[in-house]
Amino acid sequence: MTEWWRGGVIYQVYPRSFQDSNGDGVGDLAGIIDRLDHIASLGVDCIWLSPLTQSPQADMGYDVSDYVQVDPLFGTLQDFDLLIEKAHALGLKVIMDQVVSHTSSLHPWFLESAFSRDNAKADWYVWADANPDGTPPNNWLSVFGGSAWEWHTARKQYYLHNFLTSQPDLNFHNPAVQDAVIEVMRFWLDRGLDGFRLDTVNYYFHDAKLRSNPPLPELNGKPATNPYDMQSHKFSKSQPENMDWLRKVRALLNDYPGTTTVGEVGDDERGLELMKQYTSGSDLLHMCYSFDFLGPKFSAAHFRSKVEAFFADGATGWPCWSFSNHDVIRHMTRWTPFSVSSADLSRQAIALMLTLKGSAGLYQGEELGLPEADILFEELTDPRGKRFWPEDKGRDGCRTPMPWQHNLAHAGFTHGKPWLPVKHAAVALSVDLQEADPNSSLHYYRQILAWRKNHPALKTGDIAFFDCDEPVLAYMRTDGNKDLVCVFNLSAEARTVTVGGVELVLEPVSHNAELSGTTLTLGPNGFAILPAPAGEGSVRYQG
Structure with a gap:
């Protein structure tokens, strides 16, 4: 079935935290392979693998230095091929993060581009001259704080980075960049991958005139924890040129029947609108998700308004709703004020997710009812948390390792020192304890996922x-x-x-x-x- 993704259920694996096989404290491909039976037992359709490609890990893999190599932290290309083979044998599709709005500053493309203004890749990134007083060309800000422009002494120009200074943005206005990215995607599709989760899908293009962003009027002059949230990002992202690029991506995927795309739309002002645009018709993305259900709002009006708005006016696009992922506080913690029992909230959340119209995205550990982990400052690895602590504690609290066996060190995740700690609250919800309890969250997830398969109205109705x-x-x-x-x-x-x-x-x-x-x-x-x-x-x- 080529449209398996429509109404399908996608399980996100954060490789660093799923299962460590070699004792270095970091999860890896061999560990994922060992735990594939657990994922298959849930009854999901697909696995989404967070970044695996070679990276200096400044932003946990979202800073790629080689698009066609697996990072040695996680294993080898042969391990990847084995994972695909075993997953397919279990009836599971596999998609992976494709992070192409930016690269690492150590990527060979950037090293060449930064060398001079007249080399073959000089225009592969977004470069701009300084203002006469030496300041950046406009007021664009980085998601991780400060200006989105970084001075480069060799070129005597600024380069754009929407995230860390070590994550320079590719210049998608350059057709050669688009062609190179298409070839990267083709490499993985040829290895049997079933598609991509496209990171920051609305960040690919910037305003070619480099016009400054206006302020966000809703703040009424009040400062935000992160100044990025004080701008309306009218010109730094979500540009109209993105539509034609997404058509190129879809044309590639059409050459591989049964593959799919899920776009991450990061735009607080226009997220739902862009989701609809990017998935409309049959020549753009298959699915998109935004952050509409990844925040603290938990009301009938909120859920209804977002779903109705997406499907209004005969919309032909398709959403992939999710309540948790690797970037946000886990919903079991966010929505605690609306519940007296975590067991009740866990069941309600998955039942709601699986009965709304759209596809469903589940985050590892969600089936256990895991809460957000309480991470100490000295335990932090996330650059966002280090920058904005304590008002924003970053994303490490949702990225802690999976608890597999309560009576083993680090709950069976590793026999070394884990890259993030396994907290007591997670150990108490470990897989082995829930396997032994027929009333556990884990067993309920399996029950409702199996039940849903017998109700076509819930998949595409x-x-x-x-x-x-x-x-x-x-x-x-x-x-x-x-x-x-x-x-x-x-x-x-x-x-x-x-x-x-x-x-x-x-x-x-x-x-x-x-x-x-x-x-x-x-x-x-x-x-x-x-x-x-x-x-x-x-x-x-x-x-």
Whole structure:
């Protein structure tokens, strides 16, 4: 099936933290291969591998120095081929991060480009002269703090870096750069990869005139923790030229039937709009995700508004929703204020994710209900955390190693010293303990993922929301065959709802829910899924 990705479930593996096979404290490809059976047992469709390619690791692999080599930290190309082979044998697709908006400053392309203004790759990166007073050409800022421009003494020019100074931005206005990136992608597709997660997909192009960004008016003059959040990034990213480039990427993927793309859209102002643009029709990306569900908001209005907005006006694009990943505080911690039980919240989150219209992205450890780890300053590795501590503690708290076996050192992740510590809260949720508990989060994930496969309406069917007051979120999923009504109580207090036009029976994955006639009682973070054979169900709740 070439469109396996539509409504599919993608499991993100952060290789550094999944399983270490050689005792150096860093996860690797051999470790992932050893744990593939765990991933397959969940019932997901695909694995997304965070960066594996050669890198000085200034930003944990998101600074690539060689696009066609596996970093020795993780293994070899032969290990990669073996992982692909075993994953495919288990029925799992594999995609990987493709980080091409920028490279490492140690990449040979940049070393050549920086050497002079007239070499073959002189225009492969974004270079600009200083203003007459020596200041950068405009006011663009780096995501990691400070100016997005860094002075280079050899060229006597500034170069653009949207992230670290050691992550110079490629110049996608240059066709030669586009051609080189296409060949990188082709290299991995030829090795059997099933597609790419495209990092910072809206950062590829910058305004060719280098116009300064305006301020973000919503701040009302109040400073942010990171000054980057004080600008409207009108000119430094999300440029219209990106559309034609994405068509080139899709044309390449079309040469490899069954492959897919997931674009990461990092734009607080236009994220949803860009998701729709970048996936519309059949000649752009297959899927995109933004940060809409990766923040602290947890309300019926929020979830409904984002999903409805994406599919409004006959939109033909496709989203990949996620609640956690390697860049944000884990949702089990972010949404704690809306729950009295982590077990209830864990079940509600995955049930919500798997019943919304779109594909689903799960982050490693999510199936265990892992919370954010409390990382001390002296344990930090993330450059963002080091820069903005303590107001922003960075991303290490969501990147700590997987806990496999509670009675082993470092919960069985490594027999060496782990690159990040395994905290007690994670050990208490280890895989072996949850395997032994039939009521665990792990077993529930397997149950609901298996159940979902038998309901086509949840993979590709339409969605229609019912008008309910907070904190009740209710909607119907329809495909003209077996329709379902889904009702969620997004709070820590019980709620009573009236339902109609449904079979008076709860689907087995419902939780903290009791049905008495047409009265549905939902306990804290309770939810109910009910068959609606007529496709005309109703839900009424007035708070």
